[in-house]
Amino acid sequence: MNGAESLVRTLAGGGVDVCFANPGTSEMHFVAALDQVEGIRSVLCLFEGVVTGAADGYARMTDKPAATLLHLGPGLANGLANLHNAKRARSPIVNIVGEHATFHRQYDAPLTSNIEALAGEYSGWLKTSINSRSVASDGASAVVAAMTPPGQIATLILPADTAWGVGGGIAGVPVPPSRAKVADERIRAAAEVLRPGRRTLLLLGDRSVRHEGLTLAACIGARTGAGLLAETSNARMSRGAGRPAIERVPYLVDAALKTLADYEHLILVGARPPVSFFGYPGQPSELQASGARLHVLADASEDQIDALARLADLVGAPARYQTPAPAPRLELPRSGGLDPASIAQVIGALLPENAIVCDESVTTGRNFFPATHGSAPHDWLQLTGGSIGLGIPLAIGAAVACPDRQVIALQADGSAMYTVQGLWTQARENLKVLTCIWSNRSYAILHGELAAVGVKSLGRSAVDLLSLDRPAIDWVGLSQGFGIQACRVETSEEFARAFRNGLEANGPCLIEVMI
């Protein structure tokens, strides 16, 4: 057994059952080993940003790592932007990067670069294997590191000769540490600021925005009068009928300041302190009211569900305490033109039971949350790190993780272009992904951002840098070119019909929604 086979068998034994790959020469033994070993599904992606974004989506839905397979420094570099998003989502990933054979590095061949320097920024764990006999135990360490709360990117750099040399046998993967329980004093401190008469917000993030956490938080809110909000961007949020209807901190600074203005205390549950996405002239970066106090109930690496349960007990709000009535499911709009409001209405009405929504809608999607509180129960995955180009890969990972569920990708056109090659992988794997492209043919967000930073008037050059017309991108043509059936819609009636057809398709579909 060579090093590569010992590593692949170790990963498989440790529960890694998918490898999203874009291999090159230095990874050929790893590829051959994937052939030899049962239990790891290989998924080819035609660009490394698709690989890493798919691994993020897989991790969000399974809470365990997929492996990636990337080719040397530039291959890693192409994957970094979606590793940025994955790090912000705290997704566990075993990120495998091939490297020149150890004896070859010193010659500075054309593809040589300092892989560790490139990987450091987004890796919670990082190691270059140095020989074929220890590569399996390095792989076991990577799996544990990836699974260590709150979840992180474990990068294993694999010189080619550690793959082709004699392996040291399969390594056992230890059980990763579990989430730490929060000390009693923090529970009591939170209960203290939840006393009547105080204006307190529970700000939820990480695991607390899944079903159990939301339910507990809603019970606490109903009992104490505390407000409830989720972070602006969440890795995976449970939503729809039967789940508490909880809004997010708004993206726009003015709206966020207004939303948070009333609260004297913010209790953070897996959430970071609320800050604006960008800094703007004359605007504060911190979004809580001036003088408001922040309290941490549980951070992202701690057991947020346990902490919420204990807090609920302490304030006399056990689970199944009375929560607000569920939001109603929307009706379909009457036929008419498409805009963010009518699009939201169609989605709210038609979102199927148990859907996984991968949302990279940017400007078009700012009102999707209110419209979908009453939809059938679903999970909602967002762009956690703000690096656009995640949506298409994220949908791949979610669909590979959950083959029995419908994935709905809500996708801005400008953002889709960064990882458009991912459509091909959706076609090859025949994934149940319905992609809706919001075709506004511009970087619409930047028009608003220009005004927000104080730019008053734009000339031709600036307008050209924000627009995607001249020529308009034909998303139906692109989609078909990658092997995915597609159509274009211009009214809400057409959109609803195409959406229903897409749900019935036996594989991926794309709808270009003209707005």
Next chain:
Amino acid sequence: MNGAESLVRTLAGGGVDVCFANPGTSEMHFVAALDQVEGIRSVLCLFEGVVTGAADGYARMTDKPAATLLHLGPGLANGLANLHNAKRARSPIVNIVGEHATFHRQYDAPLTSNIEALAGEYSGWLKTSINSRSVASDGASAVVAAMTPPGQIATLILPADTAWGVGGGIAGVPVPPSRAKVADERIRAAAEVLRPGRRTLLLLGDRSVRHEGLTLAACIGARTGAGLLAETSNARMSRGAGRPAIERVPYLVDAALKTLADYEHLILVGARPPVSFFGYPGQPSELQASGARLHVLADASEDQIDALARLADLVGAPARYQTPAPAPRLELPRSGGLDPASIAQVIGALLPENAIVCDESVTTGRNFFPATHGSAPHDWLQLTGGSIGLGIPLAIGAAVACPDRQVIALQADGSAMYTVQGLWTQARENLKVLTCIWSNRSYAILHGELAAVGVKSLGRSAVDLLSLDRPAIDWVGLSQGFGIQACRVETSEEFARAFRNGLEANGPCLIEVMI
């Protein structure tokens, strides 16, 4: 005048006349300043790898830097792979990366990362501006750094408030240093190893593979009997009728070892010592014969042309010394199927006068050099760093730099997929680029590489990771989706007809060549 305007005016004054851009919020003032200032052409690219690859192509054809405009750490990350190639090509680039406002960084907002850590690996010069009054002088320093021989990537990180704050006026850009002259003793040492009876090779790279350097080298070779070879990958090589017909060090290790086996001395002129691209089991990394001696006539930062001219004088081979007769121009093949040989014949016959060839052909192109020695005079640009996904962007940069010349992009299908979004920019700017996609629907190079690393047999999983079929990518559909006219050819006659039509088009075209 704000900081952004002072910077843009400084860049324009320093000769920077193009900005390849993929901006976001933090770059909005820079975008507005591009509006205010005459003399800098803004070119929007829909992915950052297109931005940096285009800047590389522009630099190779003009020997001066374009500016880039990238959005924060992930935007830079997406551009790194082609910065890797640009660094290996020694292309001057003023690489501008927007950053959060200085007061906002401490809050670790979602798009925050350590940009300097990401930029360090490929930047010869790196600075974060700290205030709006000094940003213009930082920009001037970046231009000089980019132009400092042998040419490098100068990364200027631009916090948003240094762009919107009050500027300090336009800064003058000093004259960059010129290339150092080589000491006489190195010229004499080279002449010594060129004496009769020694088996000596002139290995040419960097500036020595342009017209003047090649001519001088050919004179020296004709006078002394020395062999002549160019490096395997060259940033820009002058070729075709009237230029010496010089081959390259072969990519395949066995062929390279055989080619170099006879030489006792290698004189490096702007070239690196010859090493294999990858390390293989049981193969040497160094390609020269065992015991052969390496001599540096001039390194890449030195004046290679001057050194060659002085060497030519010393060995009695002034320019216009007798050189070999030019290679004949190929005839078109009779009609028949398409394979690497017949494709090479079509290109050899039809390459137009003064064309710029951007070659990312990978396996399909290994025989293009012999077939084009006798073509009309042209420049040939290669993949210098081995990071695939350069071809389409490189063609953009070359076409923007040289609007009166025809750009021919020879493009492997797998590699094209990494930066396919670049086709849209070719359409928007109506660039005179004729792209030939070698559609073999596989990572063909990896089949050979698998054998080279010793992998004997492949199962279904491994075969799937090397093939691009299931589904086949429809390049005609993709190209049209991006606004570029396209056709598909299956015989050499069809290819020749389509190639001629493409040369007559008033803008970009694409030919999907089925092989």
